[in-house]
Amino acid sequence: YPKVEIREGLVSVIVPDLSKYIVGNRPEPAHAPVFYNPRMEVNRSLSTAIINGYIGYMNKAGITICEPLSGTGVRAVRYAREVNGVSRVIANDISERAYELIRLNVDKNGLNDVVSVYRDDANNLLLRLAREGGCDVVDIDPFGSPQPFIENSLRAVRDQGLLCVTATDVGVLSGKYPIKCVRRYGALPQKFPFRFEVGIRILISMIARYALSMDYGIQPLVSFLDGHYYRVCVLILKDRAYALETLRNLGYAYYRLSTLQRGFIPGYPIPTNTRYRLAGPLWIGNLWDAEFLMNHFMSNVKDYFSDRAREISKLIVEEALGPNIPYALTTEISRDLGRELPINDVIGVIRGLGYQAVRSHFHIKGFRTNADLLRVREVIIGK
Ligand code: SAM
Incomplete structure (x- = not known):
């Protein structure tokens, strides 16, 4: 099949020539013989910064990184080259063509002594790695x-290890297909104004519930949405005390249209006697570790990352300093106003009132605040 050489991060790799796999008027990575999506550079670049952090x-x-679904191997090769202090990367794909391409890319970058390449089912590989330490x-x-x-990732990751997960079923998680979400993730989404946050919190809660069943706890370091996918990176703490702490971070999100109130209700079994519409069960704890982002992540965001990758980094560092309350949209406030409200004006007004307000990376019109939104609306309308 036709291939091209591309540069991403600090490596050059061979990937399928996507110009030969056009659907509509856009290249379709899923139609290529081996999967390569150039837009996922953001995911891969930020992941190298997260792992370095x-x-x-x-x-x-001397850490070991395992990537059981490697595709072209671009991610594994980037980890081997760009993560400082990596001693071994395990790359794997079930597809023969992918396996061959990974080997080619590892060889081309002179990384044979760092990257081990396998062709196995991901779950088999993870179980084997778990047995081997x-x-x-x-x-x-x-x-x-x-x-x-x-489940098998949780077995394969060591105590205090890092589990990084991508989910491209954002539609399912954020309320487009609620029954599918209930089936797949065991949680009910809602089309709240902050539905993209509900989605990522459901994703984290699914990881948390598997961890809890194994007596492990989790602690999110970084979470973000970038267009068509969610990415979450969580510490895995193999200790029953952390499992109990994790359980306390499960609950429900509520929203009330008439008052624009929103927030979280703790408690894993479904709360009764509430007047609110609920989404969940979901993760109600922090989505980010602000200290990690400021002191360990940001310094690893490199100039050679794409503009988009650097923009998301800045947004989430700011957002992590905001309150742990679901984001609101400027359109919720401007509803009866007949005009759009620029996000920076809304943030300025709220800060002027003495409350916290930061932008949210989840939505171009999104912001997190601890202010009463009806009050904010009155102030803005009165202006
Ligand atoms: N991680 C890659 C990157 O950053 O470019 C992209 C991976 S692609 C989204 C998913 C890959 O998983 C495909 O290459 C597919 O062949 C592989 N795959 C699917 N099911 C698998 C399984 N059960 N075990 C191992 N690999 C599998």
């Missing part, structure tokens, strides 16, 4: 839902 945060050296980082980057791989 994790190494600093946990004071680690596990890995510090497991990165699950599948088509669609990561659910089939979570």
Whole structure:
């Protein structure tokens, strides 16, 4: 099949020539013989920064990273080259063509002594790695839902290891197909104004519930949405005390249209006697570790990353400093106003009232605040 050489991050790799796989008027990565999506550069670049940050945060050296669904191997090769203090990367794909391409790309970059390449089913590989002592980082980057791989990833990742997960079924998680979400993730989404946050919190809760059943706890370091996919990176803490703490971070999100109130209700079994519409069960704890982002992540966001990758980094660092209350949309406030409200004006007004307000990366019109939104609306309308 036709191939081209591309540069991404600090490596050059061979990938399928996407100009030969056009659907409509756009290249369709899923139609190529081996999957390569150039837009996922953002995911891969930020992941190298997250893993580099994790190494600093946990004071680690000589870590092992496992990527059981490698496609072309671009991610594994980037980890081998761009993560400082990596001693071994395990790349794997079930497809023969992918396996051959990964080997080619590892060889081309002179990384044969760092990257081990396998052709196995991801779950088999993860179970084998778990038996052999596990890995510090497991990165699950599948088509669609990561659910089939979570349980064995939790086995393969070591205590205080990092589990990174991509989910491309954003529509399912954010309320487009609620019954499918209930089936796949065991949680009810809602089309709240902050439905993209509900989605990522449902994704984290699914990981948390698998962890809890194994007596493990989780702690999110970084979470983000970038167009068609969610990405979450969580610490895995193999200790029953952390499992109990994790359980306390499960609950429900509520929203009330008449008052524009929103927030979280703790408690895993469904709360009764509430007047609100609920989404969940979902993760109600922090989506980010602000200290990690400021002191360990940001310094690893490199100039050579794409503009989009650097923009998301800045947005989430700011957002992590905001309150842990679901984001609101400027359109909720401007509803009866007959005109759009620029996001920076709304944030300015709220800060002027003495409350917290930060932009949200989840939505171009999104912001997080601890102010009463009806009050904010009155102030803005009165202006
Ligand atoms: N991680 C890659 C990257 O960053 O470019 C993209 C991976 S692609 C989205 C998913 C890959 O998983 C495909 O290459 C597919 O062949 C592989 N795959 C699907 N099911 C698998 C399984 N059960 N075990 C191993 N690989 C599998």
